[in-house]
Amino acid sequence: MISSREDAHLREELVSSGEVLQGSFLKVLRDSVVLPDGKAATREYVVHPGAVMVIPLLEGSDAPTRVVLERQYRYPVQRVMIEFPAGKLDSGETTLECAQRELFEETGYRAGQWAKAGVIHPVIAYSTEFIEVWFARDLVPGPSQLDSGEFLEVFDAPAVELITACLEGQVTDAKTVAAALWLQHYMAGTWSPAWHTAV
């Protein structure tokens, strides 16, 4: 029942494409397309290289599991947001390499084990962005390596507290709320990813 097959009767076909903004950060294309009924339409969207998000687990043998989070001011929404570590793919980088780099740069942690949870599309109406979601565990702390001009705070909290904060509205970043669904099922033992030892 739940499938996302590529139905021809819903598809829109490209006619021509043009760049309408090459900003210092955002690139926007405007495409002419043909709708399923043969009529013409315009589609404008941000071109994005893709990103990764990391769910870093601090699993103690006799303590509740904690997660590593960040507090960062996000200018477009004019507030400090609580989020899992995340960042854009660099050219030529695999998603796992990106996950390892972003976790280390932003939090200082290196992880002994990694597991891919899935992928989400944060803004399907107007961006090509995807975010691949990775779990990380066996964490070894170290100093963060923030870029100049990058300001964020790293902290950790019980995983169950994060899930409650998503339900109750203290955490509203969509990628982090989506991550909480995998985290919820991981904690409950009702879903588990395939772990690999880091190279």
Place this chain on the structure above:
Amino acid sequence: MISSREDAHLREELVSSGEVLQGSFLKVLRDSVVLPDGKAATREYVVHPGAVMVIPLLEGSDAPTRVVLERQYRYPVQRVMIEFPAGKLDSGETTLECAQRELFEETGYRAGQWAKAGVIHPVIAYSTEFIEVWFARDLVPGPSQLDSGEFLEVFDAPAVELITACLEGQVTDAKTVAAALWLQHYMAGTWSPAWHTAV
């Protein structure tokens, strides 16, 4: 521990703002800001009116709860996506009015009871967009009222099947995956929203 207080030491302050794109669909601003260390930086972002998403519940007295979903081609990601009904706020409209309008227009359903779940921010790095999330129940079916040029299919599926599809990767729309966290806890009885009778 988990709080999003507006820490002065993380804030970025506006210096000046300018429009760099007024497209047929996207409006983009470029602001000059001052970082917490006093240095200058540029922030580019999409200006969005905000949106709502509806989690429509088909609750039978002796059948598993089902949810109403849509399959829609999303051009920026070049695929048919499975999503909960959603749409942008019209000028002057409350979020509940928008939720009722979008549910009716896209699926034909009217709901007898409504409850706000929360809000998510889908793209905090480069858009002002927020999405308010509403549950709807006591659904009465009717014909959908799609705009010309709007193509989507409405279907329903067991709520537990949707949650599994999010975990396993058949559903990747971030707002719908985030919604599945509320749905999961609603179904389990570990979280419940405040229901109101529709006016």
